[in-house]
Amino acid sequence: MTAGDYRTALDAAVKEYEALGQQRRDIDDRLAQLAQTIGTLMRLLGLSPTVPLGLTDACRLALRGAGLPLTPMDVRDRLQGMGVDLSIYTNELSAIHTILKRLNDASEIRAVAKAGKPAYVWNHPTQSASIVPPMGRLAVQRDADEPPASPKRGKTRRAR
Numbered sequence: 001m002t003a004g005d006y007r008t009a010l011d012a013a014v015k016e017y018e019a020l021g022q023q024r025r026d027i028d029d030r031l032a033q034l035a036q037t038i039g040t041l042m043r044l045l046g047l048s049p050t051v052p053l054g055l056t057d058a059c060r061l062a063l064r065g066a067g068l069p070l071t072p073m074d075v076r077d078r079l080q081g082m083g084v085d086l087s088i089y090t091n092e093l094s095a096i097h098t099i100l101k102r103l104n105d106a107s108e109i110r111a112v113a114k115a116g117k118p119a120y121v122w123n124h125p126t127q128s129a130s131i132v133p134p135m136g137r138l139a140v141q142r143d144a145d146e147p148p149a150s151p152k153r154g155k156t157r158r159a160r
Contacts, residue, residue, distance in 0.1 A: 028064050028065075029064060029065055029067070031061070031064075031065075032061045032062070032064040032065025032066075033065050035053075035061050035065070035082055036061075036062075036065060036078065036081055036082045038082075038083075039081065039082035039083030039084070040081060040082070040083065042083055043083050053084060055079075055084070055089075055095060055096070055099055056099050056102075056103070058079050058082065058084045059075055059079070059096065059099045059100065059103065060103070060108065061082065062075050062078040062079055062082065063075065063103075063109055063120060063121065063122045064122045065078075066078065066121075066122070068121070069112045069114045069119035069120065069121045070114075070119055070120055070121070071114055071117050071118065071119045071120075072093055072096045072097050072100060072118075073093065074119070075096050075100065075120070076092060076093060076096055079096075100120050103120070104120065107123055108122075108123055109121060109122055109123050110122075110123045
């Protein structure tokens, strides 16, 4: 195989990786929307969820599906809309603030300003980047009769 073949394979792998990452983000967004719809419909029917959702995971779902910055109060409203029982917390906003701070520290979400107030957005994974220099720098053309260049060695100084 030639360097061009490897480059083609690398480009195909990167393209597929990015496409799958986008599909994952789309699926996560849709799951968050469905979780909110299910929570709302269950509340309207007077049903309670069979699998309780922890506050951290609930906050993740609320932020993933939002697509826009949410203040802690917005997150609380979305959680209530999803049917998350916040009555178990003495101070629900304090608990949400703590969760959002931890998610921000873990780089799962990003803090931004919304109308002068702190807000948070889901921190989408970055696009993949090549970790190698462009092929032009890697491929060195030389004649078949020319011997490979030996590495240059600099003078070293002894420590006194």
